[in-house]
Amino acid sequence: MTDEASREVLAIIVSNSPNKTLIKDTLDELKNHLMPGSRPILHSDQGWQYQIPAYPNQLELMNIAQSMSRKGNCHDNAPIESFFNLLKRECLNYLKFNTIDELRQSVNDYAQWFNNERISMNIGGMTPVWYRELMCTEELEA
Numbered sequence: 822m823t824d825e826a827s828r829e830v831l832a833i834i835v836s837n838s839p840n841k842t843l844i845k846d847t848l849d850e851l852k853n854h855l856m857p858g859s860r861p862i863l864h865s866d867q868g869w870q871y872q873i874p875a876y877p878n879q880l881e882l883m884n885i886a887q888s889m890s891r892k893g894n895c896h897d898n899a900p901i902e903s904f905f906n907l908l909k910r911e912c913l914n915y916l917k918f919n920t921i922d923e924l925r926q927s928v929n930d931y932a933q934w935f936n937n938e939r940i941s942m943n944i945g946g947m948t949p950v951w952y953r954e955l956m957c958t959e960e961l962e963a
Contacts, residue, residue, distance in 0.1 A: 822851055823901055827944065837921050860885075862886045908928070936949050
């Protein structure tokens with residue numbers, strides 16, 4: 822999961838199966854990045870895992886509004902698809918993994934690098950964390 826404004830990776834979990842546990846673990850990781858009192862909007866496609874009753878129930882408990890595209894409307898997914906494209910081109914295409922743990926470590930390392938070191942011209946040549954911190958500081962001063 823990424824923040825669409827800062828492009829910061831907020832939660833990324835590698836699993837060997839797309840199951841309910843993966844969704845729960847991802848939302849649990851996301852909890853650590855939500856600002857108190859915020860009301861974020863979480864966008865997803867219409868995958869089965871986002872339609873099970875436990876998913877919207879957990880979002881409601883976390884004060885997150887659910888957004889889901891109509892079938893065939895891929896534009897809402899563009900930001901996360903763009904991130905996955907970068908992850909593949911800048912990391913995964915060049916490495917070979919023997920275990921899921923090696924893949925998991927590489928993905929986590931990439932997310933840390935992406936958030937804290939990789940600059941983006943789309944956010945003024947800053948890293949996602951730098952951009953978020955600057956925006957939060959400006960909001961507090963306003």
